[in-house]
Amino acid sequence: IGFGTGLTALVLAAIISTRSFTEKRGLVVGILTAAVATGQLVFLPFASMLIEKYGWRTALVPSLVAIGLAALAVLFLMAERPSSVGLRAYGETADSPSQPAPAAPAGNPVMRAFRTLGEAARNPSFWLLAGSFFICGLSTNGLVQTHFIPLCVDYGLQAVAAASVLAMMGVFDFFGTIASGYLSDRVDSRKLLFWYYGLRGLSLLWLPFSTFTIYGLSIFAVFYGLDWIATVPPTVKLAGSVFGREKAGLVFGWIFASHQLGAAIAALGGGLSKTYLLTYAPAFWVAGAACLLAAVFSLMVGRKSGGAQTAPAAA
Template sequence: MNWVARRLNGRIHYGWVAVGVVFFVLLAAAGTRATPSVMMLPLEKQFGWSRGTISLAISINLALYGLAGPFAAAAMQRFGVRPTVLAAIATLAAGVGLSSMMTEPWQMVLVWGVMVGSATGVAALTLSATIVNRWFTTHRGLAMGILTASSATGQLVFLPLLASISERFGWRPVVFVVAAAVAVVLPLVAWLLPERPVDLSLRPIGEHADLPPAAVSPPKNPIKVAFSTLASASKTRDFWLLFFSFFVCGASTNGYVGTHLIAMCSDYGMTQVQGATLLAAMGIFDLFGTTLSGWLSDRFNARVLLFWYYGLRGLSLIYLPYAFGIDFFGLPLFAVFYGLDWIATVPPTVRLATDVYGKESAPIVFGWIVAGHQLGAAFAALGGGMLRSSLGSYTIATMISGGLCLVAAVTVLRINRANRSIGVAAT
């Protein structure tokens, strides 16, 4: 790492290198999280598993992905970012590889639900928040937008390829490709991700040279830190407003569209590759939309940004069932508007969490907010599958998802109205 910093020779701050490394970590994790949506139809065909059964494993995956977040953030404070991330990536690669041997639903629940879900919870948004708060004083929104956009890029890179492999060779080669892609990022983390700027004799980007270096908190029990932070934050109204809005965010993105869109497209006569290509196209637009959202969150009121994001997403989802019946521009129009808004909510949500709870506690508080995001995703993944199994279509589930977004659009206007930092003890 020091030799890389020397080669840069002040031309670019190493904080942007750290962002690049974490971008690839999140990219691999995003591709892994998207994989079950490609496997749903082949597993249904080979084993006769219902979409409700497969959705159960996906919902557990999504829930643990979120619930692991605050403990992962606390573990990064206690053991360090690099050891924590390396352990998670190794577990993720092993879990995905083991899934090639599954033949029973409980095995999918154990491997994809529990093992993979817990590991991806470390390589998640809480990792982004930790890196951004450690390496940036200015440009935090832009950096968070870039890292958040890696989820969209993961879809863009992986989904069409995985869908094509699945159609030609079956679902097992898919998991081998994903496991190999995850393993590739291990040396990047080991060689290029330092703990803090001070390890390279640097200051965070934008920190004034006259300020004394930030004190590093002594190591603490990560489980105690996670729960004590939750206890303090949960006493504030803003935490529950953020938690609810992110619950809706997860329900309307990863949980519903991310899990069920490919299967939904097949209900309308589209192939698996066509459905995956639609998701990938949305990923292209989200790459721009989320990065732009990060830039905007550095400059404009985060509450107002979230109001527009949730409102437009809700309208897009309400439009979706009708889009399949409109020739030529029906689905492309949905892909543009929904894609630009896919996870654009993340940078302003992190901004609000940091403003309310302070730089030190914000990653852990945000970890609990992400838990709400993934509980919403689990709710929608399971609920969407059950509604499809019982009603024969996704229309009602789509309308419920869109309606929740409209409710969230109004709710976010109440967050941090006092515009003051509360601070949360992390003891």
């Protein structure tokens, strides 16, 4: 499951947006990323019903069918890049003719990925993006998605009610991510990430002190849900701006790997906090403080001591 998730992860959104669009890339990434939340909203309630009535094996069938149909659609309907079918990328004009498709890269693709990592690692912006996205994974998939419901149960909330709050986050995540894509085409992506991580950090620091009523948790769900995956469009834009269109997909793949590593560490850390400290609160405080650090990292991307280096607000 982890291998398949990695192959179909948000890296695809980065590749499609950088290869096929020269304008409105952020909005494209926002729409594709918001589809993650939409898929959860569509499949999870249906899957829960199937599990309850027929068991988990039956519940896998609709997902397998949907994956198969999506694979066929990509295979027969999608081009590798616009130039391979004689088209220009969206936003290119006759004055800026489309670039010919580059020759297929030679050599082992695994070694090519590691060579790209070595090249990117020499740029401080890579470590800033990877570090901030590590914290993104730590504060979302690893912590909230894994430990939010048990945290609420510890404070006397029913698991079903806590799951409803989590679903509410998914609703606001859908709108927040599309809005983030729209904004990343118009506002400096570094500033967007600063606000996203900063507000997320404050919400996580506040959560253990909330009343854990439906009202209080609903407020948290709105603020936290709006930027759950909203960090993706500006991060993709920055990766493309700093490392170029052709390398953006591979570089973002490594950045996304740091996201998943952060998620794994937070999932373990939250469990250890509950086991040895008998509370999840320290895990949420650490994640909140880390998000504030990520906000600072975001402002430093593409900059040298003398000023701005790259990373324009729109590309």
